[in-house]
Amino acid sequence: MPRLLVVHHSPTRSLQALTEAVVAGASDDEIEGVEVVVRPALEATADDVLAADGYLLGTSANFGYMSGALKHFFDSTFLQVGGALDPSGGAGPGDDASPTAKRPYGLYVHGRYDTTGAVRSVQSIIGALGWRQGYDVLEVLGDVGEAETEAAYELGGTIAALLTT
Secondary structure, eight states: OOEEEEEEOOOSHHHHHHHHHHHHHHTOTTSOSOEEEEEETTTOOHHHHHHOSEEEEEEEEETTEEOHHHHHHHHHHTGGGTOOBOTTSSBOOOOTTSTTTTOEEEEEEEESSOOHHHHHHHHHHHHHHTOEEOSOOEEEESSOOHHHHHHHHHHHHHHHHHTTO
């Protein structure tokens, strides 16, 4: 059975609402045969990543960057799950031979004023993992309302559905 790993840092009500909607969408009754595994970013491991067939990542935008918790997740799993480094030690282009290459991912980011830097920082690491974007990034500024939770539900459902094909 395909496994979808949701890795999130949800310290606020806004991010909790988005995470709940993403998980609900991924677990929709219309999507059969996908196991949804939810891990806080500080608890997710390389084994979780290697055992998954797709990923949903959630973070706050903090000072123009992803949350420290999501950064810790990447720092502690990157090389073990097939991340590529260039000769200078920076993130290199993803290696198609990596065990997690070409797996689909989705990303949702919440911020008060700007999400650009957080999105860019996550996508640069994901590029070095060789994952493929399965749906548009959900960027939410300010309060989370019905439209935002519906978009999060759709994001979760879309990534889960990709694993059934």
